[in-house]
Amino acid sequence: MKPYHDRAFVSIETIQRGFADVGYVCSPQIATTLYLAYHLGKPILVEGPAGVGKTELAKASANYLGAPLIRLQCYEGLDESKALYEWKYGKQLLYTQILKDKLNEVMQGAEDIASSIDRLRQYNDIFFSSDFLEPRPLLKALQQEAGAVLLVDEVDKSDQEFEAFLLEMLSDFQVSIPEIGTIRADLKPFVVLTSNNTREMSEALKRRCLHLFIPFPDAKLERAIIQTHVPDLSDDLRRQLVSFIQQARDLDLKKAPSVSETIDWAKVLVLLHASSLNPDLVRETLNVFLKFEEDIETVEEHLYGLTRKAIETV
Amino acid sequence: MTEQVLQDLITALRRSGVRISLSESIDAVSAAKLIGYGDRTTLRDSLAATLAKSQPEKEIFNTCFDLFFSLHDFPDGEGTDGLLCGTAIDSPLTQMVLSGDRAGLSMAMHEAGEHVEIRGIRFFTQKSLYIQKVMKHMGIEGLDGDMRRFQREKTLTSQQKAEALRQARAELYERVRDFVERQYRLFAHFATEEMILRYLRDARLSHIERQDFHRIHTLVRKMVKRLNDVHSRRKKRAKRGSLDFKKTLRDNLGYQGLLFEQRWRAERVDRPDILALCDVSRSVQAVARFMLLFLYSLNEAVAKIRSFIFCSNLVEVSHIFQEHPVEEALERLQNGRNLSIQLGRTDYGQAFRDFKEKWLDLVTNKTTVLILGDARSNYGNPETGILKLLHERSKRVMWLNPEPPTFWGTGDSEMKRYLPYCFLVRECSTVNHLDRIVDFLLKTR
Numbered sequence: 001m002k003p004y005h006d007r008a009f010v011s012i013e014t015i016q017r018g019f020a021d022v023g024y025v026c027s028p029q030i031a032t033t034l035y036l037a038y039h040l041g042k043p044i045l046v047e048g049p050a051g052v053g054k055t056e057l058a059k060a061s062a063n064y065l066g067a068p069l070i071r072l073q074c075y076e077g078l079d080e081s082k083a084l085y086e087w088k089y090g091k092q093l094l095y096t097q098i099l100k101d102k103l104n105e106v107m108q109g110a111e112d113i114a115s116s117i118d119r120l121r122q123y124n125d126i127f128f129s130s131d132f133l134e135p136r137p138l139l140k141a142l143q144q145e146a147g148a149v150l151l152v153d154e155v156d157k158s159d160q161e162f163e164a165f166l167l168e169m170l171s172d173f174q175v176s177i178p179e180i181g182t183i184r185a186d187l188k189p190f191v192v193l194t195s196n197n198t199r200e201m202s203e204a205l206k207r208r209c210l211h212l213f214i215p216f217p218d219a220k221l222e223r224a225i226i227q228t229h230v231p232d233l234s235d236d237l238r239r240q241l242v243s244f245i246q247q248a249r250d251l252d253l254k255k256a257p258s259v260s261e262t263i264d265w266a267k268v269l270v271l272l273h274a275s276s277l278n279p280d281l282v283r284e285t286l287n288v289f290l291k292f293e294e295d296i297e298t299v300e301e302h303l304y305g306l307t308r309k310a311i312e313t314v
Numbered sequence: 315m316t317e318q319v320l321q322d323l324i325t326a327l328r329r330s331g332v333r334i335s336l337s338e339s340i341d342a343v344s345a346a347k348l349i350g351y352g353d354r355t356t357l358r359d360s361l362a363a364t365l366a367k368s369q370p371e372k373e374i375f376n377t378c379f380d381l382f383f384s385l386h387d388f389p390d391g392e393g394t395d396g397l398l399c400g401t402a403i404d405s406p407l408t409q410m411v412l413s414g415d416r417a418g419l420s421m422a423m424h425e426a427g428e429h430v431e432i433r434g435i436r437f438f439t440q441k442s443l444y445i446q447k448v449m450k451h452m453g454i455e456g457l458d459g460d461m462r463r464f465q466r467e468k469t470l471t472s473q474q475k476a477e478a479l480r481q482a483r484a485e486l487y488e489r490v491r492d493f494v495e496r497q498y499r500l501f502a503h504f505a506t507e508e509m510i511l512r513y514l515r516d517a518r519l520s521h522i523e524r525q526d527f528h529r530i531h532t533l534v535r536k537m538v539k540r541l542n543d544v545h546s547r548r549k550k551r552a553k554r555g556s557l558d559f560k561k562t563l564r565d566n567l568g569y570q571g572l573l574f575e576q577r578w579r580a581e582r583v584d585r586p587d588i589l590a591l592c593d594v595s596r597s598v599q600a601v602a603r604f605m606l607l608f609l610y611s612l613n614e615a616v617a618k619i620r621s622f623i624f625c626s627n628l629v630e631v632s633h634i635f636q637e638h639p640v641e642e643a644l645e646r647l648q649n650g651r652n653l654s655i656q657l658g659r660t661d662y663g664q665a666f667r668d669f670k671e672k673w674l675d676l677v678t679n680k681t682t683v684l685i686l687g688d689a690r691s692n693y694g695n696p697e698t699g700i701l702k703l704l705h706e707r708s709k710r711v712m713w714l715n716p717e718p719p720t721f722w723g724t725g726d727s728e729m730k731r732y733l734p735y736c737f738l739v740r741e742c743s744t745v746n747h748l749d750r751i752v753d754f755l756l757k758t759r
Contacts, residue, residue: 012356028355028356028359029359029362032349032356032359032360032363033359033360033363035348035349035360036345036348036349036360036363036364039348040341040344040345040348042341045367047368047369087568089567089568089569093570200368200543203333203335206367206368207335207337207338207367208337209367210341210363210364211362211363211364211366211367211368212363213369213372
């Protein structure tokens, strides 16, 4: 990263304030990890339940730094040619066709095969130069001159082979391309990996990263988040809503409502011009933050109790 | 100095089961340098980011950190300044105690801990030894000497001093005990647990006390996790020398159809298909319990299992495992409720006959038949013919016997007669045996 980025990461408080400005409320823990990651030049491995803002963290970092965000979405079967680079086969073929006459010209006068090969050699490996290289996210991140934020999303979905392949990239910030050589980053990109814990990441990968676990936020933090994202919501209603969601998370649900779903719900309530929670309103809008029929039934059972408690918190 | 402190913390974490590599400890040191020791929470967050790399590890880390950096060794109390008339012959400890120099005492205690290498503490029986050592290094003998001297002098002030010292000594003892206790919890608690687990690995399952069951469950969970990690990837076996022509054509389109890169055929290796037949008579019950725990804890992706239990007759129990979580299912099997099993005399012949009658269709050339039992059939007809049939129909028959090989074939044991029709017969009486067998099962699909 460039020296002018240093100013953005001068202290933990600066980071917290700066991220709040771009719409990401981060806990001291998150800010500390960001600070360390920047100054130690290490990738961050972010884990936590779905919808707590893991991906959002990378987007906010890019926003905050004013650097491009380069995203690599992992899935089963992802391989080098999709993550790192690929030769532009089509372009290579097209060029050889177009240049056929030119090639004939070059070859004219060569008596035997040996001398024509000699002549060809003068032109080096033009067809395997960077002009014909299609950079994929990882290579692109290394090539950015002004630095970049690289997001490797849901790295747990990728295969173990790919994880091993990431190691070189993450520890030395360089990749090897057999035809060209090793490409090294002038400016180390700021790397964020996210994982939903569908499988345990390897020790080697963890060793190279700082580890950050983002849990569901506590009530205070969640209120701050809602305030940033849905400023139109009244203070009282925000308190009620956050209290309701926090209680709902304690129930035995298949999928607990995430922060992004809380935000959605807040937006819905603004659209409905609600001024306070009441059981009927909640029942009608349950499906905004609960995505399973069983969960909706479970919450409906406790609806009156939860709503009453939520209203009492104000 | 500070690096030594971090090193100690890392040692404590490692002992508690957090895996920390060298590069991670270097990261921790540079992080601590960057952050400084000023703010406790920030320091904790940054060390957590560099050292603890999963949710359970974070919890261990927080406990260790709090134990390690607890600073309230000596609670605020009043110093007995009035009694300190600066007699030069008093030992340094006496002076510190009487003047209520808490910081000094705390430092002396930590220094003493350092000196007697309290990090080496392993067993709770060593606690009193270490308390004595620490007290001695802090200079308790000087204090005792002073106390005796004051008691001998008959003046009022010295009597008061002696009394104050006696109280202070008792208090000091308490503090040192707390200190040692904390160090023990930091450095040895998990190590002891680890040792018990290591012992349990090789203990005979039939002899294990009920109170250790939960430990065994932890142990099995760990082993199963390892097996899952190793075996959960879909395996492929290359069919050597056979070209996958379609794939080769497709992948070489980029070369204008010139076949630069060949693609070879591979076949997917199937998940093991297991039929488990468990004897649940008293002699084998414990082992059966843990083997079923093992098999059913394995990821669905790793193996397909159907299980049967028998004593006098044979019943299928797979549905119980589908309907209930593993541990509850095991309880249900144990007391045999809602199962039509007769817990009378063990009869292997009857069990085999039942199996042949109702479930023989399940056995295909991909099935592994796993039989767990001591083969003690109360002199009934052993029905070796049915086992032979199973042997011929299935991929293989594996027999696990909780008795050591020297007992096979003695008394009513029919093991020797069953032996020829088994692909593999193993003694299986400890968790370690089970682990090895399941590993073998998954390895040789």
